[in-house]
Amino acid sequence: xxxxxxxxxxxxxxxxxxxxxxxxxxxxxxxxxxxxxxxxxxxxxxxxxxxxxxxxxxxxxxxxxxxxxxxxxxxxxxxxxxxxxxxxxxxxxxxxxxxxxxxxxxxxxxxxxxxxxxxxxxxxxxxxxxxxxxxxxxxxxxxxxxxxxxxxxxxxxxxxxxxxxxxxxxxxxxxxxxxxxxxxxxxxxxxxxxxxxxxxxxxxxxxxxxxxxxxxxxxxxxxxxxxxxxxxxxxxxxxxxxxxxxxxxxxxxxxxxxxxxxxxxxxxxxxxxxxxxxxxxxxxxxxxxxxxxxxxxxxxxxxxxxxxxxxxxxxxxxxxxxxxxxxxxxxxxxxxxxxxxxxxxxxxxxxxxxxxxxxxxxxxxxxxxxxxxxxxxxxxxxxxxxxxxxxxxxxxxxxxxxxxxxxxxxxxxxxxxxxxxxxxxxxxxxxxxxxxxxxxxxxxxxxxxxxxxxxxxxxxxxxxxxxxxxxxxxxxxxxxxxx
Amino acid sequence: xxxxxxxxxxxxxxxxxxxxxxxxxxxxxxxxxxxxxxxxxxxxxxxxxxxxxxxxxxxxxxxxxxxxxxxxxxxxxxxxxxxxxxxxxxxxxxxxxxxxxxxxxxxxxxxxxxxxxxxxxxxxxxxxxxxxxxxxxxxxxxxxxxxxxxxxxxxxxxxxxxxxxxxxxxxxxxxxxxxxxxxxxxxxxxxxxxxxxxxxxxxxxxxxxxxxxxxxxxxxxxxxxxxxxxxxxxxxxxxxxxxxxxxxxxxxxxxxxxxxxxxxxxxxxxxxxxxxxxxxxxxxxxxxxxxxxxxxxxxxxxxxxxxxxxxxxxxxxxxxxxxxxxxxxxxxxxxxxxxxxxxxxxxxxxxxxxxxxxxxxxxxxxxxxxxxxxxxxxxxxxxxxxxxxxxxxxxxxxxxxxxxxxxxxxxxxxxxxxxxxxxxxxxxxxxxxxxxxxxxxxxxxxxxxxxxxxxxxxxxxxxxxxxxxxxxxxxxxxxxxxxxxxxxxxxxxxxxxxxxxxxxx
Numbered sequence: 006x007x008x009x010x011x012x013x014x015x016x017x018x019x020x021x022x023x024x025x026x027x028x029x030x031x032x033x034x035x036x037x038x039x040x041x042x043x044x045x046x047x048x049x050x051x052x053x054x055x056x057x058x059x060x061x062x063x064x065x066x067x068x069x070x071x072x073x074x075x076x077x078x079x080x081x082x083x084x085x086x087x088x089x090x091x092x093x094x095x096x097x098x099x100x101x102x103x104x105x106x107x108x109x110x111x112x113x114x115x116x117x118x119x120x121x122x123x124x125x126x127x128x129x130x131x132x133x134x135x136x137x138x139x140x141x142x143x144x145x146x147x148x149x150x151x152x153x154x155x156x157x158x159x160x161x162x163x164x165x166x167x168x169x170x171x172x173x174x175x176x177x178x179x180x181x182x183x184x185x186x187x188x189x190x191x192x193x194x195x196x197x198x199x200x201x202x203x204x205x206x207x208x209x210x211x212x213x214x215x216x217x218x219x220x221x222x223x224x225x226x227x228x229x230x231x232x233x234x235x236x237x238x239x240x241x242x243x244x245x246x247x248x249x250x251x252x253x254x255x256x257x258x259x260x261x262x263x264x265x266x267x268x269x270x271x272x273x274x275x276x277x278x279x280x281x282x283x284x285x286x287x288x289x290x291x292x293x294x295x296x297x298x299x300x301x302x303x304x305x306x307x308x309x310x311x312x313x314x315x316x317x318x319x320x321x322x323x324x325x326x327x328x329x330x331x332x333x334x335x336x337x338x339x340x341x342x343x344x345x346x347x348x349x350x351x352x353x354x355x356x357x358x359x360x361x362x363x364x365x366x367x368x369x370x371x372x373x374x375x376x377x378x379x380x381x382x383x384x385x386x387x388x389x390x391x392x393x394x395x396x397x398x399x400x401x402x403x404x405x406x407x408x409x410x411x412x413x414x415x416x417x418x419x420x421x422x423x424x425x426x427x428x429x430x431x432x433x434x435x436x437x438x439x440x441x442x443x444x445x446x447x448x449x450x451x452x453x454x455x456x457x458x459x460x461x462x463x464x465x466x467x468x469x470x471x472x473x474x475x476x477x478x479x480x481x482x483x484x485x486x487x488x
Numbered sequence: 489x490x491x492x493x494x495x496x497x498x499x500x501x502x503x504x505x506x507x508x509x510x511x512x513x514x515x516x517x518x519x520x521x522x523x524x525x526x527x528x529x530x531x532x533x534x535x536x537x538x539x540x541x542x543x544x545x546x547x548x549x550x551x552x553x554x555x556x557x558x559x560x561x562x563x564x565x566x567x568x569x570x571x572x573x574x575x576x577x578x579x580x581x582x583x584x585x586x587x588x589x590x591x592x593x594x595x596x597x598x599x600x601x602x603x604x605x606x607x608x609x610x611x612x613x614x615x616x617x618x619x620x621x622x623x624x625x626x627x628x629x630x631x632x633x634x635x636x637x638x639x640x641x642x643x644x645x646x647x648x649x650x651x652x653x654x655x656x657x658x659x660x661x662x663x664x665x666x667x668x669x670x671x672x673x674x675x676x677x678x679x680x681x682x683x684x685x686x687x688x689x690x691x692x693x694x695x696x697x698x699x700x701x702x703x704x705x706x707x708x709x710x711x712x713x714x715x716x717x718x719x720x721x722x723x724x725x726x727x728x729x730x731x732x733x734x735x736x737x738x739x740x741x742x743x744x745x746x747x748x749x750x751x752x753x754x755x756x757x758x759x760x761x762x763x764x765x766x767x768x769x770x771x772x773x774x775x776x777x778x779x780x781x782x783x784x785x786x787x788x789x790x791x792x793x794x795x796x797x798x799x800x801x802x803x804x805x806x807x808x809x810x811x812x813x814x815x816x817x818x819x820x821x822x823x824x825x826x827x828x829x830x831x832x833x834x835x836x837x838x839x840x841x842x843x844x845x846x847x848x849x850x851x852x853x854x855x856x857x858x859x860x861x862x863x864x865x866x867x868x869x870x871x872x873x874x875x876x877x878x879x880x881x882x883x884x885x886x887x888x889x890x891x892x893x894x895x896x897x898x899x900x901x902x903x904x905x906x907x908x909x910x911x912x913x914x915x916x917x918x919x920x921x922x923x924x925x926x927x928x929x930x931x932x933x934x935x936x937x938x939x940x941x942x943x944x945x946x947x948x949x950x951x952x953x954x955x956x957x958x959x960x961x962x963x964x965x966x967x968x969x970x971x972x973x974x975x976x977x978x979x980x981x982x983x984x985x986x987x988x989x990x991x992x993x
Contacts, residue, residue: 325562367610371514378647387643388636397635397677401562404681412681416674423670427646427663435650435659473559480561 011070014077016062017085018123020054025116032109043112044100044453051093051119055086073191074133080482081127083331084258088126091251091338092119097457098243098346101353105151105241114144115247122255129266131180131190134259138176138223141255142169145248149240161239168222168232176219182212183267192267199270209271216263217278223256226282226316227289230309237305242352245301246345249308254334257315261327264319272322280320280411286313287418295425300348300360303425304341307384310418311337317415318399321406327483328476329398335475336383336391339464344380346461347373350454355446360429364436368443373450376462377433383465385426386419391468398476493554495568498534498578499623499637501527502585506616509609517608521593524612528582528589531619535582542575543974548981550629550699558633563695567630572982573763576837576975577626577756583964584752584844585619587957588745591848604652604743611652614644615745622753625761631680632696634761635673641757642669642725645738645750653741661734661741668734669725672758676721676765679714683769686710701769702989708772715773719766719781725758727814728781729788736807744851747803751810752844756836759817763832763986767821771990774824782822782909786916788815793919797926802853802860805930806846809886812919813839819916820901824990826983828904833979835897838885838968842894845882845961849875852954853934856947862930867939871947876935878958883927885965888920892969896976 012019027050028043035042067078096112105111121141128134146169150162184190186208187198199209222229237245264275290310297303315337318330350373351366352358367374383390396419403412438446450458468475505527509520542551550569558564570578592604592611604611617640624637649662687704688694695701724731735755739747767774792812799805813835820832852875853868854860869876885894898920905913939947950958968975 367607371610375510382643388639393636393639397632397681398562400678401681401684404678405685409678409682412678416678419674420667420671424663424667427666430647431650431659434647473557473561476559477561 010068010077013062014064014070014075014127017054017058017089018120020057021051021089021116021120021123024050024054025113025120028109028113028116035109037107040107040109041100043109044096044106047096047112047116048093048453051089051096055089055093058082058085069129074130075124075127076129077127078482079478079484080258080261080331083478083482084126084254085123087254087335087338088119088122088251091247091254091342092116094342094346094457094461095243095247095251097453098246098342098349099241100453101451102241102243102349103353105148105244111148111151111241114148118142118144118148118252122251125255126258126262128259128262129192131184131192131195134263135177135180138259139173141252142173142223145244145252148244149236149248151241151244152239155239157235157239158241159239161236164232165236172219172222172229175215179212179215179219182208182215186212192262195267196269199268206271206274209268210274213268213271213275213278217275217282220256220260220263221282224253224260224312225309226312227286227309230286230290233309234302234305237308238299238301242301242345242349245305246342246349249305249345250338250341253308253312254338257312257319257330257334260319261330265322265327276320276322279316280408283313283316283320284411284414286310286316287415288313291418291421291425295421297425298359298361300358300363300429303360303429304344304348307422307425308341310422311341311384313418314396314399314415317403317408317411320408320411321402323402323406324480324483325398325405326402328480329395329402331479331482332472332476333395333399335479336395336465336468339461339468340380340383340391343376343458343461343465344384346454346458347377347380350450350458351448354448360432363429363432365438365441365443365446366433366448368437369446370448370450373448373458374433376458378430379462379465381426381430383469385423387423389466389469391465394469394472494534494538495552495570495627496554496566498531498538498582499568499620499627501531501534501620502616502623503620506613506620509616510613512609514607514609517594520609520612521589524589524616525593527616528586531623532582532586535578538570539575539579542570542572543978548572549985553629558630561694562632563693563697564632565630565697566633567697567699568627569629570627571985572978572980573833573986574626574760574982575978576833577760577840578623580756580837580840581619581622581626581753583841583960584748585616587844587848587960588615588748590953590957591748591851592743592745593951593953604745606652611648614647615749618644618648618749622749622757625757629698630696631684631698631701631765634698634765635677635680638673638757638761641754642666642673645669645746645754648746649738649742652743652746654743657737658741661737665734665738668731672721672724672731674721675717676761679718679721680765682710682714683718698764698769704769706770706772711770711773712776713773715766715770715777718770719762719774719777722758722762722766723818725754726762726818727755727758727788727811728818729784729791729811729815732788732792732811735811736804739807739810739847740801740803744847744855747847747851748844751807751847752840755810755814756817756840759814759821759832759836762818763821767824768986768989775990778822778824779909781818782905782912785815785818785822786912788812789819789916789919790922793922793926797922800862802850802862802865802930802934803847805862805926806843806850809846809923809926810839810843812923813843813886816898816901816916816919819905819912823901823904823908825904825907826980826987827900827907829983829986830976830979831897831900831902831904833982834893834968834972834975835901837975838893838897838965841961841964842882842885845878845958845965846886848954848957848961849879849882852950857943862933864940865934865943866937867935867943868947869935870939872949874955874958875950878962879935880931881962881965883931885969886927887924890969891966893965894969896968896972
């Protein structure tokens with residue numbers, strides 16, 4: 006039963022588990038001021054785990070293993086690499102966080118949620134899927150409420166927990182209906198049952214709505230997004246970045262698996278539902294981002310709107326659509342981690358997080374200002390940064406699927422986006438500090454920040470220029486969804 | 489010789505130089521400028537070489553072709569090449585980049601405060617990124633890459649204007665400009681994606697290559713529907729009425745070198761892309777909508793000239809005169825006949841050099857007198873004779889005087905329009921009179937009237953680098969005016985290709 010194939014299919018997860026255990030073992034022996042080293046261990050360990058998985062854990066033909074629980078294919082593998090990359094970057098960014106960074110358990114929780122996300126990306130069974138989602142979510146509930154002395158953090162964590170469990174329950178109800186109608190929990194078998202069975206579209210619509218509510222919450226689609234800004238603002242900033250990228254990408258991975266694999270026969274219904282959700286999500290997210298003065302809240306609402314753009318690819322429901330979603334998520338993960346990382350690095354030194362506080366940054370730390378430029382222009386969808394290519398692919402998929410109206414909504418929204426992203430850069434580059442002596446107020450970066458931010462910046466540029474390899478991986482992964 | 493990737497070198501030199509400049513230590517202003525000048529000179533020489541090769545080898549069609557796979561799954565490739573239409577524009581970009589660096593060099597004399605004193609490192613880096621984008625658009629034969637470079641050419645403009653621009657309006661102007669151009673380009677992008685998929689349906693080929701798309705067999709209805717968004721999406725950057733109103737604000741707010749780039753090169757980007765993507769890929773749509781474009785362009789020509797006539801701010805005057813002169817380019821394109829298109833091609837080059845010169849001289853005057861208001865200026869002939877002569881030559885070009893490049897460009901445009909619609913030619917020609925009037929009025933006031941007292945003794949002559957820039961720019965205008973054969977036959981070969989696409993010459 007435990008063949009080399011099975012081993013290879015869960016190799017990254019095994020390594021993550023080992024890493025978590027290592028930290029748990031070593032942590033008690035470390036002195037207080039050494040504990041942040043768990044961050045080096047986590048980031049380095051994840052990096053090694055990625056390399057090992059790339060060498061020994063690459064999938065070949067798509068197969069299901071472990072009694073049909075896990076599907077071992079390129080799509081899942083690509084997502085796993087993305088999540089682990091995001092996890093490593095988050096660990097580095099967490100190290101210099103005043104409170105959360107000096108405690109081993111934050112890294113263990115991070116790894117636990119990473120484990121869950123990895124499994125979310127490969128689940129091919131409802132039971133496995135639900136377990137994976139909860140494994141990913143519960144550590145995140147804890148992490149977002151980690152700062153016990155901070156009211157906003159505890160409030161955010163509590164809110165997240167409360168809404169998260171309600172959404173999970175609704176989704177679970179959807180799962181149980183799926184099981185009830187098809188008599189199986191295996192995704193591909195469900196699809197087969199629906200093809201042959203005579204389920205009324207009305208029931209299908211109900212199930213789709215239940216699933217959309219649960220997953221919409223994870224991905225923070227409007228109108229299930231209201232937790233996001235409070236949680237992002239309250240949570241330790243690296244965790245907020247992680248939530249808005251990896252966790253969201255994991256949600257979208259599940260959306261694709263579930264709807265593309267299990268419910269292709271209801272495509273005409275769910276594409277419409279998602280088209281509506283995408284349009285609302287983009288528009289509401291952007292309009293709410295527009296008046297924000299706090300940069301974390303701005304990023305929170307902008308990340309809501311980005312889920313909407315990515316959803317255009319899901320709505321397209323074709324090969325390019327799926328590829329574009331995966332590509333979009335890859336670009337978005339590096340970009341948004343970079344943006345959150347910068348915000349965090351800035352507020353750690355200055356203690357400030359209003360947009361106006363960024364006045365004069367281009368003189369206080371020119372390199373940081375350039376990285377802000379890369380991050381925000383990528384979010385706005387400008388070349389040569391990842392966001393541009395990602396957006397063009399998503400729009401191209403939308404046009405191909407004849408959802409021109411949705412693409413137009415997307416474009417109108419990008420224009421709003423350009424406005425508020427440029428607005429941030431205006432403070433960074435144009436305005437000066439009130440007393441105009443920026444040289445007296447430098448914003449130094451510590452080593453972990455520098456490593457993480459530089460790697461992410463290079464990533465943002467690489468995704469936007471040398472996009473062929475990422476695209477073919479994404480495409481290989483997406484191909485399987487239709488076979 | 490053909491295998492030498494000269495076009496990609498021309499395109500990537502500015503980008504590489506920009507990155508290099510960013511890496512340099514912040515305090516080293518002179519080294520920064522030297523690297524910038526070296527890169528700009530090299531690019532000017534290379535683009536001049538491409539131009540001369542094209543001219544002397546009697547080449548036709550697309551030359552210096554390079555093609556590298558970029559994303560074969562979607563048919564995206566880095567496909568570069570120039571024809572008789574784009575080779576002059578590549579040269580133009582080289583000229584403006586070179587003179588722009590000279591003008592921005594900066595005079596450290598606190599009395600003058602010319603050029604870029606504040607953070608030259610970032611300034612040149614952003615300016616060169618912009619230049620790289622512009623070169624990329626002019627040489628791209630791949631629609632995706634064209635958009636890629638087009639957007640790269642647009643967004644540094646925001647920073648360049650917002651950071652180094654004129655304090656009073658820079659924020660407003662920069663944001664307005666960026667949003668206008670961004671809206672235009674994404675509208676065009678949707679059209680391009682539609683073309684891409686319809687081509688796939690028609691031919692089964694997934695390709696963004698424009699040479700492939702030219703044979704995609706788009707239906708008449710499709711072309712009619714998508715021509716307008718594509719053409720106007722780009723033409724926004726060409727300053728076509730009624731989408732022109734970002735442009736004078738942008739010109740005015742921008743620092744000198746950026747104004748030169750903006751009016752000299754970026755507006756050509758819009759007209760060129762509108763021609764390359766709009767007219768050449770959707771020729772039937774172009775035929776359907778040509779009268780509309782001709783009407784809009786005629787309005788731009790006359791209205792722009794009139795508004796320029798009533799301006800009291802020198803930069804606004806030039807800004808609106810750009811709208812008028814770019815209107816002539818659009819007018820030439822809208823004729824869809826060989827004469828008009830040739831005129832449009834030459835006018836793009838001529839106006840680019842001329843307006844760069846205008847903005848350069850205006851910048852020199854402003855740096856030294858701290859005003860751009862025409863009524864407050866006077867007597868500049870005495871203190872900066874060199875700049876004054878340059879401005880006058882630019883003025884003669886602007887008025888379309890024979891012997892200067894403006895005549896070579898405008899004459900065929902009006903001829904071409906006359907062939908299609910004589911009434912429009914008559915109306916548009918009113919602009920010649922208005923232009924002559926405001927140019928001469930302003931030359932008299934700014935350069936030849938007595939110098940106002942508050943300026944007496946405060947205004948010095950221009951620097952040697954400024955003079956080099958003025959001479960360079962004037963040289964091309966006079967040479968082209970005296971010897972039209974150095975450009976017109978070349979543009980005609982490019983036009984011949986377009987005429988084929990339009991279905992016969």
